[in-house]
Amino acid sequence: MRVVVTGMGIVCSIASTVPSFTRALRAGRCGIGPVPDPGDGGPRLAALVKGFRFRDAVAARHRLPEETRRSALRAASRSPRPLQMDLVAAMQAFEQAGLHEAKADPERMGLVVAGHNLSSGYAHDLHPKYEDNPAHLPARFALHFMDTDRVGTLSQVFGIRGEGYTVGGASASGNVGLINAARLVESGAVDVCLVVGAMTDLSPMEKRGLATLGAVAGVEEPHKARCRPFDEDHEGFVPGQGAGCVVLESARSAAARGVTTLAELCGYDLKLDANSLPDPREEGEAKVMVNAMANAGVGARDIDYVNAHATATPSGDLAELAALRRALGDSFGRPWVNSTKGLVGHCMCAAGVVEAIATVVQMRGGFVHPNLNLRHPINDDCRLAPGRLRDADIRYALSNSFGFGGFNTCIVLGRER
Amino acid sequence: MTDAQIFETVKQNVLKVLPDLRPGDVTTEGTLTDLGANSVDRADVVTMSMEDLGLTVPVSEFQEVHDIRSLVDLLARHA
Numbered sequence: 001m002r003v004v005v006t007g008m009g010i011v012c013s014i015a016s017t018v019p020s021f022t023r024a025l026r027a028g029r030c031g032i033g034p035v036p037d038p039g040d041g042g043p044r045l046a047a048l049v050k051g052f053r054f055r056d057a058v059a060a061r062h063r064l065p066e067e068t069r070r071s072a073l074r075a076a077s078r079s080p081r082p083l084q085m086d087l088v089a090a091m092q093a094f095e096q097a098g099l100h101e102a103k104a105d106p107e108r109m110g111l112v113v114a115g116h117n118l119s120s121g122y123a124h125d126l127h128p129k130y131e132d133n134p135a136h137l138p139a140r141f142a143l144h145f146m147d148t149d150r151v152g153t154l155s156q157v158f159g160i161r162g163e164g165y166t167v168g169g170a171s172a173s174g175n176v177g178l179i180n181a182a183r184l185v186e187s188g189a190v191d192v193c194l195v196v197g198a199m200t201d202l203s204p205m206e207k208r209g210l211a212t213l214g215a216v217a218g219v220e221e222p223h224k225a226r227c228r229p230f231d232e233d234h235e236g237f238v239p240g241q242g243a244g245c246v247v248l249e250s251a252r253s254a255a256a257r258g259v260t261t262l263a264e265l266c267g268y269d270l271k272l273d274a275n276s277l278p279d280p281r282e283e284g285e286a287k288v289m290v291n292a293m294a295n296a297g298v299g300a301r302d303i304d305y306v307n308a309h310a311t312a313t314p315s316g317d318l319a320e321l322a323a324l325r326r327a328l329g330d331s332f333g334r335p336w337v338n339s340t341k342g343l344v345g346h347c348m349c350a351a352g353v354v355e356a357i358a359t360v361v362q363m364r365g366g367f368v369h370p371n372l373n374l375r376h377p378i379n380d381d382c383r384l385a386p387g388r389l390r391d392a393d394i395r396y397a398l399s400n401s402f403g404f405g406g407f408n409t410c411i412v413l414g415r416e417r
Numbered sequence: 418m419t420d421a422q423i424f425e426t427v428k429q430n431v432l433k434v435l436p437d438l439r440p441g442d443v444t445t446e447g448t449l450t451d452l453g454a455n456s457v458d459r460a461d462v463v464t465m466s467m468e469d470l471g472l473t474v475p476v477s478e479f480q481e482v483h484d485i486r487s488l489v490d491l492l493a494r495h496a
Contacts, residue, residue, distance in 0.1 A: 077436065078461075129468075136468035139460030 174352020197353025240345020267296025
């Protein structure tokens with residue numbers, strides 16, 4: 001069964017909608033900037049969402065029925081901001097998929113929220129209140145601290161009554177969600193599935209922990225630091241705020257509803273690496289790329305573009321390019337390769353969904369976005385996108401996501417066949 | 418702290434939790450349920466009002482609350 005993309009939505013540091021995301025990718029806009037020194041040795045750079053106002057963002061979805069907008073405000077006006085961003089991204093995707101007009105059977109609609117440990121920042125912010133007087137914790141805390149609150153709230157707003165849950169795979173969570181949703185559609189469990197790359201609200205303690213492992217950029221000299229995927233001076237990732245939503249659907253359902261198909265999810269693979277560490281491994285990464293291409297029925301020479309996981313950690317970038325060489329063989333230098341994380345930072349659990357959206361946007365727009373801060377490439381054979389926009393005819397693309405603990409994933413996206 | 422002050426605090430929190438209401442909708446005669454509050458909304462009004470008033474009321478005592486007047490009375494006993 002063919003699985004297609006019929007809707008997309010995004011809120012991140014460089015865009016508040018998919019059209020503005022498209023413009024920002026073309027322009028190579030960077031959402032990364034300095035943040036106040038937390039004083040704990042944690043990261044001093046981040047790609048933050050600025051100027052987000054939930055009420056305005058809901059009002060902007062004026063093509064949706066008023067009842068949906070009212071329901072969103074009722075359900076989430078007092079929810080933590082990360083949930084509000086997830087909901088706004090999902091409203092955009094729901095609208096683009098035309099689910100408010102050509103409706104799907106509520107029991108044939110699924111909802112997969114990709115991510116885990118999503119609300120630690122929220123819990124951290126409430127801790128002083130708890131220390132002061134536990135009785136004054138908001139009653140909603142018991143709902144809001146759970147990742148599944150995103151599932152419950154979004155299902156209520158959209159009236160989704162089919163299968164739904166959260167799935168996790170560290171930084172690969174987004175792709176884990178897309179793959180799970182594709183399986184729900186392929187198995188016939190649902191006709192339509194919203195996949196939400198959930199905004200990950202890291203607490204200062206967690207960010208400090210990542211810095212301890214040497215994974216983040218800009219701890220020592222933030223004024224010099226950048227996110228530099230594939231550059232010899234790469235020094236780690238920059239945390240990014242972002243939420244994305246993709247509507248996956250069977251081709252039959254999309255045709256029956258008469259909606260436009262944006263792209264096809266042609267294939268995928270997800271394999272564990274039997275490895276609890278944060279260490280990326282070439283062999284396991286290559287394996288999922290090879291298997292995903294086989295699953296899609298395409299060969300290495302068919303791939304025109306790779307949206308790399310490329311967080312800008314030295315070990316990660318090197319392992320990924322070695323894996324790409326192994327997976328693509330003689331075609332290694334053929335496809336364009338770039339990293340969206342150079343523009344929006346590492347959106348953690350949402351990254352896979354954000355990057356799937358970036359891939360579809362570039363495929364449909366016929367371009368590859370710049371690799372920012374790439375001055376001295378770590379590899380001369382790979383066709384790394386330069387620091388400026390390039391036209392590109394993309395028929396098939398890979399989008400990689402790898403996570404601490406050995407989560408290796410790759411999806412193949414294609415223009416509709 | 419007067420009952421009127423406590424009611425005003427409760428009323429403001431009801432309006433925060435249920436922003437579609439008009440201020441005149443909230444009276445001591447009514448119940449939160451009739452105003453459209455669900456179980457968590459009602460609990461939110463309670464915790465927010467306790468915080469604003471600087472009070473701590475044991476959770477078990479809220480079982481006796483059946484309308485806005487009895488909520489105000491309970492908070493007043495602990496003030």
